[in-house]
Amino acid sequence: MSLAVEAVGVRKRYTGKDGDVEAVRGVDLAIPPGQVFGFLGPNGAGKSTMVRMLTTLMTLTAGTARVAGVDVAADPHGVRRKVGVALQEAGLDPRQTGRELLVLQARLFGLSRSDASVRAQELLELVELTDAADRRIKGYSGGMKRRLDLASALVNQPEVLFLDEPTTGLDPASRVTVWDEVRRINDQGTTVFLTTQYLEEADQLCDRLAIIDGGLIVREGSPAALKADLRTRTGLAAEPTLDDVFMDATGRRRDRVAGDVQEV
Amino acid sequence: MKESFVLGNRAIREALRAPDALIPTIFIPLFFLVVNVGQTARIFPSGGTPFLAGQNYAAFQLPSSLLLSASFGSAALYLVEEIEGGYFDKLRATPIPRMAIIAGRLYAELIKTVAIAAVMVLIALPFGIRIESGILGFLVLLVLVALWAVVFSGFMQLIAIKTRSAAATQGASLVFFPLLFLTPNFVPRNLLTRPMEVAATINPVTYIMEAVRSLILYGFDWPVLGLGFLVVVVAGALMLALSVRMINHYD
Numbered sequence: 178m179s180l181a182v183e184a185v186g187v188r189k190r191y192t193g194k195d196g197d198v199e200a201v202r203g204v205d206l207a208i209p210p211g212q213v214f215g216f217l218g219p220n221g222a223g224k225s226t227m228v229r230m231l232t233t234l235m236t237l238t239a240g241t242a243r244v245a246g247v248d249v250a251a252d253p254h255g256v257r258r259k260v261g262v263a264l265q266e267a268g269l270d271p272r273q274t275g276r277e278l279l280v281l282q283a284r285l286f287g288l289s290r291s292d293a294s295v296r297a298q299e300l301l302e303l304v305e306l307t308d309a310a311d312r313r314i315k316g317y318s319g320g321m322k323r324r325l326d327l328a329s330a331l332v333n334q335p336e337v338l339f340l341d342e343p344t345t346g347l348d349p350a351s352r353v354t355v356w357d358e359v360r361r362i363n364d365q366g367t368t369v370f371l372t373t374q375y376l377e378e379a380d381q382l383c384d385r386l387a388i389i390d391g392g393l394i395v396r397e398g399s400p401a402a403l404k405a406d407l408r409t410r411t412g413l414a415a416e417p418t419l420d421d422v423f424m425d426a427t428g429r430r431r432d433r434v435a436g437d438v439q440e441v
Numbered sequence: 442m443k444e445s446f447v448l449g450n451r452a453i454r455e456a457l458r459a460p461d462a463l464i465p466t467i468f469i470p471l472f473f474l475v476v477n478v479g480q481t482a483r484i485f486p487s488g489g490t491p492f493l494a495g496q497n498y499a500a501f502q503l504p505s506s507l508l509l510s511a512s513f514g515s516a517a518l519y520l521v522e523e524i525e526g527g528y529f530d531k532l533r534a535t536p537i538p539r540m541a542i543i544a545g546r547l548y549a550e551l552i553k554t555v556a557i558a559a560v561m562v563l564i565a566l567p568f569g570i571r572i573e574s575g576i577l578g579f580l581v582l583l584v585l586v587a588l589w590a591v592v593f594s595g596f597m598q599l600i601a602i603k604t605r606s607a608a609a610t611q612g613a614s615l616v617f618f619p620l621l622f623l624t625p626n627f628v629p630r631n632l633l634t635r636p637m638e639v640a641a642t643i644n645p646v647t648y649i650m651e652a653v654r655s656l657i658l659y660g661f662d663w664p665v666l667g668l669g670f671l672v673v674v675v676a677g678a679l680m681l682a683l684s685v686r687m688i689n690h691y692d
Contacts, residue, residue, distance in 0.1 A: 191692070234530055235692050257536040268527025272455045284447050285535040329531065 179246040181337050181368035182208040182231060187240035189226050189392075200226040202392035203240070208385070210336070213359065213369040215379040215386030219427060223392040224372040225265060228341045231370070232262045245336040258286070261330035261338045261367075265345065267322040271315035275306050275325050278314060279332060286333040300328040304358065320351030327358055337368045344378060356382060376419040388426045396426040444537040448545025449552070452519065456553055466513050466557055470506035471564065477502050481627065492629045494658045500570045504653035505626040507561060507582075508646065511554050511590035512617035514610075516546040517597030521610045524601065539688045543598055547591045554590035555583050570657070578656040581666070585656075588673045589649050593617065595680035602687050620646045648672045 184206040190199045201223045208214045218224045229235035231244055233253035242249045245259035270278060276297050283293035301310045304324040309317065317325065323343060330338060340359065344352040352375075359382055363369050373379055379386050380400050387397040396403055403422045407413070411425070423429075456463060482498045493501055520543075523529040532542050562572070562579065572579045600613045623640040624647045630638055641647045652669020655662040 232534055234533055254536045257534060260534075262531070262534040264527055264530055266527040268529070268531040270451075270455075270523065270528045271526075272458055273451065277451070277454075281447065281451055282531075282535065285444055285532070285537050287536075326531075 180207050180243070181210040181212070182206055182214070182242075182244050182370060184227075184231070184242040185240055187227070187230060187242055188238045189223075189230060189235065190238045200392055201230070204389070204392075204394055206387065206394075208368065208370065210368050211363070211366060212384040213363050213371060213382050215383030216370065216372040216389065217374070217376070217379055217386055217423060218372075218389040219429070220374070222389045224389060225341055227389070228262075228264075228339050228370070228372055232260055232339050233257055234262075258333065259336045261333065261335035263323075263326045263330040263338075263340050263343055265341045267319075267326035269314050269322055269326060269329075272313060274311050274313055275317070275321075276301065276310040278325065279329055282329045283332045288332075296332055300331055303331070303361075304328045320347055320354065323347060323351065323355060324358070327355065331362065335367060337370060338362060340369060340371045342372055342374065344373070344375065352378070376423055380419045388423060390427040396422065442541075444541035445544035445548055448532075448541060449548030452516070452546050452549030453552055455519065456515075456549065462515060463553075463557070466510050466515070467561060470510040471561065473509060474499065474502055474506040474565075477505075477627070492632075492658075494573070496571065496573075496658060497569050499565065499568055500657050501654065502626070503562070503565055503570060503657060504650045505621065505624070507558050507586045507653060508589060508650060509617070509621055510557055510561060511586050512593050512614075512621060514594050514597035514614045514617075516550045516594040517601040517610050517614070518607065520546055520598050521601035521605065521607045524605050525607060533691070539691070540685050543595070543602075543684050543688055546598065547595055550594045551587045551591050554587040558583050558586045572657055574656045574660045578661060582653055582656045585649065585653055585669055585673065588670075588677065589646075592673055592676045592680055595677070595684060599680070599683055599687055602684075602691060620644060624650050626650065645672045645676060 184204055187201055187204045188199065189201040190197060192198070204223070204227060216224050216227065226235065230237050231242055231249060233249050233256050237250060244256050247255040247259060249256050273281070279297035279300055280290075280293045283296045284290065288296060298307075301307045304327060306321060306324060306328070309321060314322065314325065327340070327343065330340075343359070344355050347355065356378070359369055359371065371379075371382065383400060385397070385399050386403070387394050389395070398406070400419055404417050404419065407417045407422050407425055411417075413421075478499045485493060485498045485501070487493050487495060487497045490498075520529070523532075529542070533539060562582070572582065574581070597610060597614055601610045604610060623637070623644045625633060625641050630641055630647065630651075633641060648668045649672055652666045655665045
C-alpha cells in the first residue's frame, strides 16, 4: 500500500521583503494511511508552507512529494481530487449561506446539482449545522465557521485531510467538538495531517508527530516514544510532557516560548 | 467551462444580495450625464450642431456614462476580498482549472453590465434619446459595453492577484479616469485640441466610445463599429493571456 503522504528533500525558497527566505529546508515525511499525523512547530517554522506545498497551493522549490500516491508537481489536479483542505483562516465566502457554500464546493468537485445538495445535507448534519444551514455565513460564530470549513474540506470524501491549525482561536468547547470530528473522520479511514500549536491537542489526537523548527524536522515519532526518548536521554525522574519534548527539540526555554507556543 | 458558470452564478447571486454596491454603478454615471449635459447643452443645440445628427446632447454624452458604469471593476474588489479572506485558496484547492475562478467573475460582470446598461438606456429614452440603429443596435451596444466591462474588470483582477491587496486594487481602479476622460467625450475627435486629439487617438477606449456613439447617433457605421470591437477583442485576448499566466503561477 502506498503512503498517504511522502515527501523527500522538500524545500521552499521565496523572495520576501527582507530578501530570500528559505521557509522549508529539506523535509522528509513518510505517513502511512489511516494515521492522524501531527505537525508541530513554533510560528514561522514552516508548518503552513509545508501544508500549502502538499495541497498544491504552493510550488516546491526542490524535492518531491506525493499525496495519496499522486505527485503534487506532476499531477496537481489528481492530488486535489483526493485531498481535503481546511487552512489556518477558515476561508469562507461570508455572502453565501452554509448550504450554498457546501453545494458549490461539491459541484466544483464534479457532483451534479442534486448529488451536491444531498452531500451538503449530509455534511451539515455531520457538523451539526442544519439549523444554521440557510443563514449567511457572515452571521456564524468562529466555531460554526470552523465546522463549516471542516465540512467543506470533506465534500469529496478525501483520502487525506489537511487541517492547518483547525482549533486556533476557538473556545474550549468548540475545540473539543473539532477534536471529536477529527477522530470520527479518522475512524472512517481518512488520513489526517494536522498542524497545531497546541501540544495537548497533538497529544490527544495524533498517532505520530513531527516537530519542525527553522524549516527542518527536529523530532519525529509517536507522542509516547518521543516522551520516552527524552526521559531516557535526560534521566528525568518524572514522565516528561509533550511541552518538554517540544522545548527540548526546538532549543527553547519555557519563558522564551511563552509567546510562541500556546497551551490549552 | 462548467465550473466558470457555477462560480459566475454564485457571483451574480452575491451581487443581487448587495444591491447597495450596484447603486453607485448606475447613479454616478447618470449623475455625470445630468451634470455634463446641464452645463453644456446650450453650447450644442440639437438643431445647430451637425455631429448630434438631430438628437440632443445627452445622446452624445450617453456612451461616456455607459462606459463609466462599466468601469467600476467590482469583480476585482470581490476577488481581492476573497484572496485576503482565504476563500480564494479554498477554490484553488479544488480540481478545477484555476482560470475558472477568474472567468466566473468575468461572466458575472458580463451579465451584470448588460442589465445595468439596459437600465441606463431605458432611463435615458424618455429624455429624448433614441437609438438610431434600432433594437438590433441596442443589443449590439449592450454587448460592446458589457465586453468592455469584462476587459476592464479582467485587468483589475490581474492587479488584485498581483498585489493581493484591497487598497492597491481600489487605488488602481482610478485608472478609469484618464481612460475615460482622455477621449472625445465632450466633442468629436476632430474638434479636440491637438494634444487632446493625440491622447484620445492613443487611448483604446476612444474607439469603443465612438462605436457605442455611432450606434446611438448614426446607425450601423461598420468601420467605426468594427474598430470598437477589434479594440475590445485584442484587449480581451491580452487580458485573458495574462490572467491564465498569472493565476497558474500564483504561489
